[in-house]
Amino acid sequence: MSFPWAKEYTPSHPAMVWLDEKLPLPRFVYNAIGAGYPVPRNLNYFWNFGVLAGFCLVIQLVTGIVLAMHYAANTGVAFDSTEHIMRDVNWGWLLRYMHANGASAFFVVVYAHIFRGFYFGSYKAPREMIWLLGVLIFLLMMATAFMGYVLPWGQMSFWGAKVITGLFGAIPVVGEPLQIWLLGGFAPDQAALNRFFSLHFLLPFVILGVVILHIWALHIPGSSNPTGVEVKTESDTVPFHPYYTAKDGVGLAVFLFLYFAMVFFAPNALGHPDNYIPANPMSTPAHIVPEWYFWPFYAILRAFTADFFIIPAKLMGVLAMFSAILVWFLLPWLDKSPVRSGTYRPTFKKFYWLLVIDVLVLGYCGGAPAAEPYVMISQIAAMYYFLHFFVVIPVVSAIEKPLPLPFSITEAVLGKDEAATVAPAE
Amino acid sequence: MIRIFSILAGAFFSVALLWSFGKGASSYVSEPPKPTVESVYHKHAEGPEGGFSFEGAFGKFDKQQLQRGFQVYTEVCATCHALKHVAFRDLKEIGYNEAEIKAIAAKYKVPEYNATTGEVKTHDGVAKDHFPPVVYGGQGSPPDLSLIAKARHGGPNYIYALLTGYQPQPAEVLKQFPDAKIPAGLNWNPYFANLNIAMPQPLVSEGQVSYKDGTKPTVEQMSADVSAFLMWTAEPKLEKRNQTGWPVLGFLLFAMVLAYMSYRTVWADKKH
Ligand code: HEM
Numbered sequence: 001m002s003f004p005w006a007k008e009y010t011p012s013h014p015a016m017v018w019l020d021e022k023l024p025l026p027r028f029v030y031n032a033i034g035a036g037y038p039v040p041r042n043l044n045y046f047w048n049f050g051v052l053a054g055f056c057l058v059i060q061l062v063t064g065i066v067l068a069m070h071y072a073a074n075t076g077v078a079f080d081s082t083e084h085i086m087r088d089v090n091w092g093w094l095l096r097y098m099h100a101n102g103a104s105a106f107f108v109v110v111y112a113h114i115f116r117g118f119y120f121g122s123y124k125a126p127r128e129m130i131w132l133l134g135v136l137i138f139l140l141m142m143a144t145a146f147m148g149y150v151l152p153w154g155q156m157s158f159w160g161a162k163v164i165t166g167l168f169g170a171i172p173v174v175g176e177p178l179q180i181w182l183l184g185g186f187a188p189d190q191a192a193l194n195r196f197f198s199l200h201f202l203l204p205f206v207i208l209g210v211v212i213l214h215i216w217a218l219h220i221p222g223s224s225n226p227t228g229v230e231v232k233t234e235s236d237t238v239p240f241h242p243y244y245t246a247k248d249g250v251g252l253a254v255f256l257f258l259y260f261a262m263v264f265f266a267p268n269a270l271g272h273p274d275n276y277i278p279a280n281p282m283s284t285p286a287h288i289v290p291e292w293y294f295w296p297f298y299a300i301l302r303a304f305t306a307d308f309f310i311i312p313a314k315l316m317g318v319l320a321m322f323s324a325i326l327v328w329f330l331l332p333w334l335d336k337s338p339v340r341s342g343t344y345r346p347t348f349k350k351f352y353w354l355l356v357i358d359v360l361v362l363g364y365c366g367g368a369p370a371a372e373p374y375v376m377i378s379q380i381a382a383m384y385y386f387l388h389f390f391v392v393i394p395v396v397s398a399i400e401k402p403l404p405l406p407f408s409i410t411e412a413v414l415g416k417d418e419a420a421t422v423a424p425a426e
Numbered sequence: 427m428i429r430i431f432s433i434l435a436g437a438f439f440s441v442a443l444l445w446s447f448g449k450g451a452s453s454y455v456s457e458p459p460k461p462t463v464e465s466v467y468h469k470h471a472e473g474p475e476g477g478f479s480f481e482g483a484f485g486k487f488d489k490q491q492l493q494r495g496f497q498v499y500t501e502v503c504a505t506c507h508a509l510k511h512v513a514f515r516d517l518k519e520i521g522y523n524e525a526e527i528k529a530i531a532a533k534y535k536v537p538e539y540n541a542t543t544g545e546v547k548t549h550d551g552v553a554k555d556h557f558p559p560v561v562y563g564g565q566g567s568p569p570d571l572s573l574i575a576k577a578r579h580g581g582p583n584y585i586y587a588l589l590t591g592y593q594p595q596p597a598e599v600l601k602q603f604p605d606a607k608i609p610a611g612l613n614w615n616p617y618f619a620n621l622n623i624a625m626p627q628p629l630v631s632e633g634q635v636s637y638k639d640g641t642k643p644t645v646e647q648m649s650a651d652v653s654a655f656l657m658w659t660a661e662p663k664l665e666k667r668n669q670t671g672w673p674v675l676g677f678l679l680f681a682m683v684l685a686y687m688s689y690r691t692v693w694a695d696k697k698h
Contacts, residue, residue: 041698083511083573086663093663094670238696246692253682260678264671265483268576276577286619306449308442316442323439333428372454379447383440390436394429413697
């Protein structure tokens with residue numbers, strides 16, 4: 001947000017003066033991520049994850065585009081062309097391992113980013129639009145990751161595609177024609193692989209576009225902060241550069257260290273061995289599991305094992321799985337508590353940590369075979385998941401008595417704020 | 427309004443889940459899942475004693491061992507299993523020189539399909555060719571081995587355990603599971619997923635191959651060697667990956683320290 005005290009861009013070098021007159025790009029950058037953008041001074045490391053997500057997107061775009069130069073989207077050779085990248089293309093193994101582990105890193109970072117939002121109430125007014133665009137990005141990321149996983153045309157690629165596109169078949173009446181239309185056939189084959197490649201190339205750029213809107217929307221109110229109290233005076237803020245460029249630098253270095261430790265020393269740890277077996281429509285793997293970042297939702301899908309009145313179990317699972325994410329769109333309106341940050345919401349906070357554990361349990365069950373006791377555990381865990389968002393959040397926000405808030409960010413940081421003695425508390 | 431709808435939706439999903447849970451739980455109680463022959467007799471794979479030289483972040487291939495493993499592959503496994511992702515020229519990485527590679531390649535007949543005439547001709551292998559397909563007429567279908575070490579849980583340890591794990595079916599198996607008779611032509615192996623493998627025990631006796639480097643060719647030794655070789659065929663860039671990883675991580679550690687120091691400097695006068 002351009003608070004009244006935001007510094008103005010004053011180029012000194014003649015070349016920059018010249019450029020600023022013709023195309024005020026330097027001014028734009030200065031006001032977006034430079035000294036011209038005042039940001040709350042008390043952001044903790046959880047506010048690093050947005051920048052890290054942007055970095056992951058860049059890693060995926062760069063490695064992905066080079067991979068696409070060597071990959072062939074043809075069911076006859078897709079698997080072999082992936083192996084060709086791993087063996088014959090210069091540094092191809094590094095590109096591929098960076099891209100595969102980059103997808104995982106992206107989801108780790110985005111889950112942290114989303115759960116930061118849950119805890120600190122980042123989705124609340126005036127930041128609803130940032131949040132809505134964020135959920136949209138998350139949906140696009142899931143679609144992109146799913147289609148990317150199909151490309152190497154291994155066993156899990158094929159069977160994963162078959163199971164997930166099969167979900168559309170659960171929709172009454174239009175389901176089956178829709179599924180056939182989406183796949184271009186009755187089962188994943190050449191037509192499906194080719195269109196998945198095309199879309200997998202396209203969607204990251206759509207994500208990039210939505211990210212730009214996301215950050216634009218962010219710059220209107222500016223970032224929230226761990227207290228959830230809005231910025232009041234200049235002493236509540238610091239200029240983005242150098243303060244947060246420096247802090248983001250720390251987060252980035254730590255992130256890259258962990259990411260490359262995975263890429264170089266455990267590049268297949270998160271993958272499934274079956275995807276090193278070429279796709280074979282005649283042989284079903286013992287356990288079809290998606291990549292780890294889909295496990296919580298996969299557990300919800302499989303938790304519905306019995307028909308519910310007239311609704312078949314499979315359709316219930318599909319409805320539930322999509323609702324589990326779509327409910328996030330409603331969050332700004334379900335949570336009516338005027339207090340943003342979970343730090344000042346004692347009851348909410350307990351349920352928040354219960355949700356974190358619940359999602360981890362769901363994730364574990366989603367990766368496990370579809371057998372007892374995992375199914376029963378995921379039924380209980382899925383129940384809490386729905387109760388949390390649909391019931392606990394609205395009810396708690398209506399009845400909870402929050403703790404007293406600090407007067408301002410400055411007071412929260414320094415213990416006192418001169419402005420508080422002048423202006424009456426809100 | 428929206429919150430009333432939401433509570434109703436939450437109740438809807440919860441009741442549906444309770445319903446599923448109730449049905450699942452009651453059938454779990456009335457018919458508890460019985461142990462299967464796999465759940466009782468399947469064994470977790472253990473690798474050779476002392477492990478493999480390529481394990482861990484400092485791991486390196488032992489070229490002598492890879493050459494021995496290649497010998498086991500060509501003399502034993504190659505009758506049934508192909509190695510399609512490996513080219514003869516790749517053998518340079520495990521220590522063969524160009525003349526040796528030429529000689530190895532020339533022993534293979536490589537098919538060549540002419541798309542215009544529809545003819546299939548064969549030519550003597552040259553360095554750039556890949557190992558050709560293998561025609562197999564026996565029971566089961568032997569998988570291509572180039573990626574097998576990455577395509578199974580446990581990787582090379584699993585291959586080692588599988589090769590050394592053949593045994594007669596223990597007598598108590600049939601007592602407990604009368605249906606678990608080994609189908610004709612299959613073999614009992616507690617490391618194989620369904621315990622009955624079509625591959626006859628390939629490495630049966632000491633001295634089945636004779637090593638030129640004086641290593642004693644016990645069954646365990648040959649199994650370890652061929653497992654190591656198959657790790658190389660699956661992940662030929664393993665050594666380069668480890669060697670590249672350390673400098674990259676070292677640099678990033680340095681970057682981390684610098685970034686942290688500049689963060690401390692920049693924020694020195696700002697309480698936050
Ligand atoms: C490609 C993926 C994404 C990128 C590149 C991205 C980028 C960013 C950046 C740079 C920020 C400011 C720094 C920060 O607060 O961490 C931010 C803030 C935010 N993002 Fe994202 N984001 C992504 C996905 C998401 C998703 C999936 C959601 C939610 C479902 C989300 C919700 C938010 C919210 C609510 C804020 C404001 C936080 C606050 O000020 O308290 N973002 N995002």
